[in-house]
Amino acid sequence: MEKLRRVTLLRRLEVMRVPAAMRKRLTTKGIGSALLCLGIGPGAALAQGIPSPESVLGFEPGADYRLASYEESVDYFKRLDAASENLRLVEVGRTSEGRTWYLAIISSVANLGALERHRDAAQRLARASISEGEARALARSTPVFVDISGGLHASEVAGAQHTIKLAYELLRRASEEPVRRMLDSVVLFLWPSLNPDGQDIVVNWYRENVGGPYEAAPLYELYQKYIGHDNNRDGYMLNVIESRVLARTWRYWEPQIIYVHHQSSPFPTRIWLPPFAEPIAPRSPARIVREINAIGMHIAQELETRGMPGATHAGSGFDAWYPGYVDYLPVLQHIAAFWTETALYRYATPYFYTLEDFPQSYRDFRPQNLYVSPWKGGWWRLADAVNYMLVASEAVLDYARKNRYALLWNRYRSARETIERYRSEPPYAYIVPREQRDPMAAVELLRRLAFHGVDLYELSRTAEHDGERYAAGTWVIPMDQAFAELVRQLLEVQVYPDLREFPGGPPEQPYDAAGWTLPYQMDVRVVEARVPLEEDFRAALVPVRADPRAEPNDPATPFELHPVAAGIVGPPGGLSGSGPLVSVDPRQTYGFKLIGRALARGGSVRFDPQRGSYLIGGIGAAEAERWARELGVRAERSGIRPGPQAAARVAIYKPWRPSMDEGWTRWLFDQYGYPYTTITNADFPAGGLESRFDVIVLPSESVDLLLNGYAKGSVPPRYEGGIGAAGVRALDAFVRAGGTLVCLNRSSDFAIEQLGLPVRNVVRDLSRSEFFSRGSIFEVVADTAHPVMAGMPARAKVFFDQSPVFTVEDGFEGRALAKYPEERSPLLSGYLLGDRHLRGYAAALEVVHGRGRVILLGFRPQWRGQPMGTFRVLFNAVLYGGELAGAGLGSDGFWTAPRKGGVEGEVQGR
Numbered sequence: 061m062e063k064l065r066r067v068t069l070l071r072r073l074e075v076m077r078v079p080a081a082m083r084k085r086l087t088t089k090g091i092g093s094a095l096l097c098l099g100i101g102p103g104a105a106l107a108q109g110i111p112s113p114e115s116v117l118g119f120e121p122g123a124d125y126r127l128a129s130y131e132e133s134v135d136y137f138k139r140l141d142a143a144s145e146n147l148r149l150v151e152v153g154r155t156s157e158g159r160t161w162y163l164a165i166i167s168s169v170a171n172l173g174a175l176e177r178h179r180d181a182a183q184r185l186a187r188a189s190i191s192e193g194e195a196r197a198l199a200r201s202t203p204v205f206v207d208i209s210g211g212l213h214a215s216e217v218a219g220a221q222h223t224i225k226l227a228y229e230l231l232r233r234a235s236e237e238p239v240r241r242m243l244d245s246v247v248l249f250l251w252p253s254l255n256p257d258g259q260d261i262v263v264n265w266y267r268e269n270v271g272g273p274y275e276a277a278p279l280y281e282l283y284q285k286y287i288g289h290d291n292n293r294d295g296y297m298l299n300v301i302e303s304r305v306l307a308r309t310w311r312y313w314e315p316q317i318i319y320v321h322h323q324s325s326p327f328p329t330r331i332w333l334p335p336f337a338e339p340i341a342p343r344s345p346a347r348i349v350r351e352i353n354a355i356g357m358h359i360a361q362e363l364e365t366r367g368m369p370g371a372t373h374a375g376s377g378f379d380a381w382y383p384g385y386v387d388y389l390p391v392l393q394h395i396a397a398f399w400t401e402t403a404l405y406r407y408a409t410p411y412f413y414t415l416e417d418f419p420q421s422y423r424d425f426r427p428q429n430l431y432v433s434p435w436k437g438g439w440w441r442l443a444d445a446v447n448y449m450l451v452a453s454e455a456v457l458d459y460a461r462k463n464r465y466a467l468l469w470n471r472y473r474s475a476r477e478t479i480e481r482y483r484s485e486p487p488y489a490y491i492v493p494r495e496q497r498d499p500m501a502a503v504e505l506l507r508r509l510a511f512h513g514v515d516l517y518e519l520s521r522t523a524e525h526d527g528e529r530y531a532a533g534t535w536v537i538p539m540d541q542a543f544a545e546l547v548r549q550l551l552e553v554q555v556y557p558d559l560r561e562f563p564g565g566p567p568e569q570p571y572d573a574a575g576w577t578l579p580y581q582m583d584v585r586v587v588e589a590r591v592p593l594e595e596d597f598r599a600a601l602v603p604v605r606a607d608p609r610a611e612p613n614d615p616a617t618p619f620e621l622h623p624v625a626a627g628i629v630g631p632p633g634g635l636s637g638s639g640p641l642v643s644v645d646p647r648q649t650y651g652f653k654l655i656g657r658a659l660a661r662g663g664s665v666r667f668d669p670q671r672g673s674y675l676i677g678g679i680g681a682a683e684a685e686r687w688a689r690e691l692g693v694r695a696e697r698s699g700i701r702p703g704p705q706a707a708a709r710v711a712i713y714k715p716w717r718p719s720m721d722e723g724w725t726r727w728l729f730d731q732y733g734y735p736y737t738t739i740t741n742a743d744f745p746a747g748g749l750e751s752r753f754d755v756i757v758l759p760s761e762s763v764d765l766l767l768n769g770y771a772k773g774s775v776p777p778r779y780e781g782g783i784g785a786a787g788v789r790a791l792d793a794f795v796r797a798g799g800t801l802v803c804l805n806r807s808s809d810f811a812i813e814q815l816g817l818p819v820r821n822v823v824r825d826l827s828r829s830e831f832f833s834r835g836s837i838f839e840v841v842a843d844t845a846h847p848v849m850a851g852m853p854a855r856a857k858v859f860f861d862q863s864p865v866f867t868v869e870d871g872f873e874g875r876a877l878a879k880y881p882e883e884r885s886p887l888l889s890g891y892l893l894g895d896r897h898l899r900g901y902a903a904a905l906e907v908v909h910g911r912g913r914v915i916l917l918g919f920r921p922q923w924r925g926q927p928m929g930t931f932r933v934l935f936n937a938v939l940y941g942g943e944l945a946g947a948g949l950g951s952d953g954f955w956t957a958p959r960k961g962g963v964e965g966e967v968q969g970r
């Protein structure tokens with residue numbers, strides 16, 4: 061979570077004070093010197109046969125300039141597994157790049173021998189499926205399950221080094237007090253890393269560069285195959301394999317504590333700990349939030365006791381509003397899940413801080429209530445970060461031992477309170493009809509909830525609720541169940557609180573998205589039951605369940621491994637009618653899987669303007685039928701009908717300064733089996749893009765990132781720079797020759813500025829106190845007669861995130877694809893300040909440029925793989941080239957730009 065105060069951080073990191081050669085001679089401070097809270101310290105006898113990390117790795121974790129790779133780490137854990145009866149190493153799955161992923165279970169021999177019984181108890185407590193008496197008895201007799209990991213942001217390197225050391229420290233003292241006592245009460249689930257692929261990517265990069273001029277250079281690729289840092293934003297959506305392995309493992313063991321290490325403490329603090337900043341996700345159960353706060357304070361106290369200064373809490377950065385954090389979402393399942401942020405320099409390189417590095421407001425070392433022992437500068441090494449993490453992890457284990465009963469009881473009692481709450485207040489249930497604009501969107505939504513452990517039912521017959529009749533097969537989520545708060549948090553509308561930096565001042569920036577309402581993002585009709593479910597309605601409910609039908613790591617069947625998720629199936633796909641072509645309605649998002657397959661196999665795609673659908677040709681009848689069934693797509697065979705040819709050759713630009721939006725775009729295209737080519741800076745200077753591609757997509761990034769990339773000298777030369785002046789010329793020539801440039805969200809500014817389009821982003825220069833929105837869902841009016849909006853509803857929901865808002869200037873030629881309503885605020889979920897700056901303006905444009913065009917999308921159609929309701933806009937856009945784009949389709953008079961002095965005049969007059 062390194063976004064916080066990035067500017068200060070970057071400025072601070074620019075200067076390396078000590079020459080590299082000199083730094084090499086500095087000795088490491090005693091890495092093992094921190095006395096840990098469990099009383100671990102020098103003097104105790106080594107347990108027989110537990111190999112030290114140094115004896116296996118050749119260095120002590122935390123040593124300057126040294127990092128253990130994932131393979132090396134696992135190698136070490138395997139040695140521990142062989143040497144100690146207190147550790148069991150288990151395989152939990154595979155990563156996106158195919159690495160085997162391990163989890164170490166550490167406890168007393170007795171607990172490890174009775175794991176299945178303890179797991180059963182954890183399950184019963186988590187689901188709150190037992191009486192209070194039974195729960196109390198189980199809480200008395202069951203060890204507490206604590207899940208600690210080496211973190212998931214691989215560039216925050218200390219986490220995955222500390223796990224090696226934590227395992228060693230616990231095992232070598234396993235038979236001595238107080239570790240023995242802790243292991244009697246606690247089962248520790250220790251993940252060497254939550255991002256094995258990333259650990260190797262980062263360690264290899266650092267090893268390549270250490271000792272040279274690029275020792276501290278940032279990475280040129282994402283440290284997760286598709287999404288990099290967003291691997292901690294996929295908590296509820298479960299789009300990438302890693303998120304699903306974690307969710308599956310956590311549902312299997314149902315731990316009471318989940319602790320994830322990060323490394324971006326706000327400078328100069330040394331570790332940031334809970335309580336979180338405001339606001340928190342409003343459905344967070346109170347008991348569990350209190351538990352997290354208490355744990356954060358316990359860690360701080362232990363650090364203080366060890367003479368380790370600089371712990372801080374709360375503040376204005378790390379809020380917990382967005383529930384998609386892998387390490388916060390479990391709170392909604394009544395787990396004390398949290399993260400901490402230890403200070404980081406760069407990789408394993410040490411750094412000496414002087415007072416000049418400190419922000420002015422921290423130079424007086426004034427003790428503050430929640431930062432009572434200010435850090436005063438000096439050396440900060442990887443070993444320091446590892447030691448802070450070790451003490452923090454040990455403090456959590458110590459807390460768990462001391463509060464074992466309360467942790468188990470609270471998990472049960474919090475779930476019980478949720479069940480009782482929704483028996484007496486709304487929403488009593490969520491009802492999801494099968495009849496949907498895009499039936500598979502409902503399936504995608506519900507499978508995710510099921511995977512998270514939500515119980516789902518369907519109507520076995522027609523039944524009535526609140527005066528409305530629902531057909532057999534209608535899905536129902538009754539809210540008197542343990543994980544109901546998770547359901548509500550994802551399905552309801554978010555109203556982000558209006559928090560200001562000071563009264564009347566600019567809004568406090570949400571740390572992440574402000575609104576995410578999944579039925580809006582995915583365009584699924586979900587009915588909230590405002591009155592209790594009738595007896596007859598309840599009697600008609602049968603649980604959804606089926607035999608799991610997937611391989612654990614098959615990305616093509618991500619959720620079907622779960623028996624409830626496997627029971628959620630959409631209408632069967634297939635073809636009807638006759639004729640040589642297959643007509644696909646773009647309202648079905650899965651239709652683009654069929655189109656993608658056809659294009660990949662050399663088929664052709666035309667657009668049928670009368671029906672607003674795509675016509676696939678060149679694919680055998682039997683094959684088309686098989687594909688439609690496999691993909692769950694309903695399509696019609698059709699006779700020969702003239703229609704303009706759609707584009708087939710798509711390129712996605714990949715900057716060397718890693719772009720998560722590029723990764724998500726790639727992820728979506730891979731998920732849908734849609735063919736594309738990745739292009740990088742090297743593809744521009746040669747020119748001739750028009751002979752290779754019909755459409756080029758730019759990910760949502762700033763003008764600076766796209767144009768300039770990494771500055772000269774900051775990375776090895778092959779990764780320097782961005783599209784650059786030569787690239788702009790090549791892109792301009794590409795469009796002028798008839799190509800389509802698709803600009804996702806922020807990249808619209810790049811095209812407007814660099815290609816000189818007669819378009820203006822009206823919110824670009826507004827101050828935060830005039831206009832502010834971050835990650836929210838807005839309503840737009842779409843021109844559904846335009847091929848880029850084909851299949852969209854006329855009133856569509858889009859995800860707005862630091863997005864441009866358009867008006868046009870003299871010389872504009874083209875069309876608006878979507879516009880903001882004039883008569884009201886477009887906000888549906890989240891936060892928006894200054895809606896008058898949007899009203900009546902365009903949300904998406906087609907701008908004619910030479911013989912080609914630029915598509916400017918002022919929203920994020922594939923944001924983190926969530927808004928399935930707008931995936932089709934991106935697919936439509938990449939089909940919109942050549943003949944189809946030349947056909948001039950769309951509604952005339954759909955939009956007129958607001959006149960200057962009109963809407964904007966009001967603002968100036970205030």
Ligand SMILES: [Zn+2]
Binds near residue numbers: 216322
């Ligand atoms: Zn992080």
